[in-house]
Amino acid sequence: MKVLVVGGGGREHALAWKLADSPRVEKVFVAPGNPGTATFCTNVPLKVEDIAGLVKFATEQKIDLTVVGPEIPLVLGIVDAFAQKGLRCWGPSKAASTLEGSKVAMKEFLRRHNIPTAQFRLFSRAADAHAYIDEADGPLVVKCDGLAAGKGVTVAKTAAEAKAAVTRIMEKHEFGKEAGKQVVIEEVLKGEEISVFALCDGRNAVLLDYVQDHKQVNDGDEGPMTGGMGAFSPAPGLVSPRDEDELVRRILVSTMSGLVHEGRPYVGVLFLGIMLTDSGPKVLEYNVRFGDPECQTLMLRLQSDLPGVLEACLDGTLDKVDLEWDPRTAVCVNLTSKGYPDKYPVDVPISGLDAVKDAQVFHAGTRDRAGQLVTAGGRVLSVCALGKDLDAARAAAYAACDAIAFDGKHCRRDIGKRREARKAR
Ligand SMILES: Nc1ncnc2c1ncn2[C@@H]1O[C@H](COP(=O)(O)OP(=O)(O)O)[C@@H](O)[C@H]1O
Ligand SMILES: [Mg+2]
Structure with missing residues (x-):
C-alpha cells in the first residue's frame, strides 16, 4: 500500500518511520516532511494547510491511507475533503475536531454531557469578562477560544494577570480576531496533570500505554512552557486503578458516546489532557491528534502493525485489535x-x-x-x-x-x- 503522512515534525517522522516498517507498505510520502523523512520516504513540497493540494496529490498517486499528524489540517476539514473523493484519511472529521479547534465548543460539549471538568463561564464581551474577574475571588484560568499554538492559556494568580490575559486575547487580538472573539474563564484545578491517548474508531476506544511529558524548558520543571522537551513511556504508577476506571467510564466513554449522539463520531487518536484532582480526574482539554514528543515514545514501543491499527480505526473494527507494546x-x-x-x-x-x-x-x-x-x-x-x-x-x-x-x-x-x-x- 501507498501511505501519505501529513506534517513535518518529530511526531510525523516517527509515524512515517513506523509505517515504513510495515511489510504491507511499499511507499511512504510525507508532506512536507523534513531531512529525516527524506532518507527513507519521498517528501512532497505541500503545506499542511493546503487541503486542496493534498487531495489532488493523494488522488493522483492513488494513496491508500493518509495519516494526519498536526491539528491544523484536521480543524480545516482534511478528513472530510478526502472522504468526499473516496480517499481514506485517518483522523477526526471537521465537526469532531472542534473539540480542539474551539475551547468554547469543547467546554459546552463537556457541560452537555456532564463530563467532569473545571467550572467555567464563557464571555464574548471583554467588559463582561473584566467585570467577572473583578467580582471573582482568587486565581482563575483564562483561555482563548481558538487555536493559539499553545500560548492562549493563562493560569492567573491575580485578578490583574487574568485581566491582562483578557486584554491580550479580546482587545489586542494577539491570537487573531476570530480566535479571540470569546474567552473561557475557569477555576484553577489542583493535582497532577497527565496526558492520556486513546485510539478511536467512532464507537470503540482503546487506551494507549501511558506517557509522561516534560513541558518546561529547564530541569526541575523550571522556566517557560514549551511544546515539549521530552517524554517517557510506560509510566507505571502514573494513574491509579481507581482513577483509570473513572477516567474510562466518566470521561472516555462519555466523550465517545456524546459525539456519536451528536452525529460526529470520533475517529483517530484522542488526546485527553487530564488533571487528577482530589475529587477524581477532570478534563483540562481535548486535542485531536498525537502529542509531540509523546508520539515518538509510543511509536518506538508499538509492536502491532501500524497501518493495520489505523485502518481498524477507519473500519470501526478496533474491538478486534489487540495492541502489542514492547515492554521496554x-x-x-x-x-x-x-x-x-x-x-x-x-x-x-x-x-x-x-x-x-x-x-x-x-x-x-x-x-x-x-x-x-x-x-x-x-x-x-x-x-x-x-x-x-x-x-x-x-x-x-x-x-x-x-x-x-x-x-x-x-x-x-x-x-x-x-x-x-x-x-x-
Ligand atoms: N483549569 C485549570 N487549572 C489548572 N491548570 C490549568 C487549567 N487549565 C489549563 N491549565 C494549565 O494550562 C495548560 C494549558 O492549558 P490547555 O487547556 O491544555 O490549553 P492549550 O494546550 O491549548 O494551551 C495546561 O497544560 C495546564 O497546565
Ligand atoms: Mg494543552
Whole structure:
C-alpha cells in the first residue's frame, strides 16, 4: 500500500518511520516532511494547510491511507475533503475536531454531557469578562477560544494577570480576531496533570500505554512552557486503578458516546489532557491528534502493525485489535535551539548524527542547506532510545544527545526523573 503522512515534525517522522516498517507498505510520502523523512520516504513540497493540494496529490498517486499528524489540517476539514473523493484519511472529521479547534465548543460539549471538568463561564464581551474577574475571588484560568499554538492559556494568580490575559486575547487580538472573539474563564484545578491517548474508531476506544511529558524548558520543571522537551513511556504508577476506571467510564466513554449522539463520531487518536484532582480526574482539554514528543515514545514501543491499527480505526473494527507494546521503556529527549521557546537562531550547522548508536533520532526542526544539515526550528531533534528500564533508556538517549553537536544545543537532563524528584521533595 501507498501511505501519505501529513506534517513535518518529530511526531510525523516517527509515524512515517513506523509505517515504513510495515511489510504491507511499499511507499511512504510525507508532506512536507523534513531531512529525516527524506532518507527513507519521498517528501512532497505541500503545506499542511493546503487541503486542496493534498487531495489532488493523494488522488493522483492513488494513496491508500493518509495519516494526519498536526491539528491544523484536521480543524480545516482534511478528513472530510478526502472522504468526499473516496480517499481514506485517518483522523477526526471537521465537526469532531472542534473539540480542539474551539475551547468554547469543547467546554459546552463537556457541560452537555456532564463530563467532569473545571467550572467555567464563557464571555464574548471583554467588559463582561473584566467585570467577572473583578467580582471573582482568587486565581482563575483564562483561555482563548481558538487555536493559539499553545500560548492562549493563562493560569492567573491575580485578578490583574487574568485581566491582562483578557486584554491580550479580546482587545489586542494577539491570537487573531476570530480566535479571540470569546474567552473561557475557569477555576484553577489542583493535582497532577497527565496526558492520556486513546485510539478511536467512532464507537470503540482503546487506551494507549501511558506517557509522561516534560513541558518546561529547564530541569526541575523550571522556566517557560514549551511544546515539549521530552517524554517517557510506560509510566507505571502514573494513574491509579481507581482513577483509570473513572477516567474510562466518566470521561472516555462519555466523550465517545456524546459525539456519536451528536452525529460526529470520533475517529483517530484522542488526546485527553487530564488533571487528577482530589475529587477524581477532570478534563483540562481535548486535542485531536498525537502529542509531540509523546508520539515518538509510543511509536518506538508499538509492536502491532501500524497501518493495520489505523485502518481498524477507519473500519470501526478496533474491538478486534489487540495492541502489542514492547515492554521496554522508551525515552525521548528533545534537543532545542538556544533561546527556545523565545527567539532562537536558525541555520546553525548540526554534526555528529553519524556517530549515534542505539538510538533513534527523529528530525523536528532541521533543514538541508546545500548538503549541510542545519537547524530550522526551536525543537531541532527528538532523540529516542529504548532500554530494559528507565535508567537504561535514559543512558542510551543521553549518550546519543551527547554525540550530536550544534552551537547553542540545549536539552533537559532530567527527562524521566520527575517521579524521583517528586518523591524526594
Ligand atoms: N483549569 C485549570 N487549572 C489548572 N491548570 C490549568 C487549567 N487549565 C489549563 N491549565 C494549565 O494550562 C495548560 C494549558 O492549558 P490547555 O487547556 O491544555 O490549553 P492549550 O494546550 O491549548 O494551551 C495546561 O497544560 C495546564 O497546565
Ligand atoms: Mg494543552
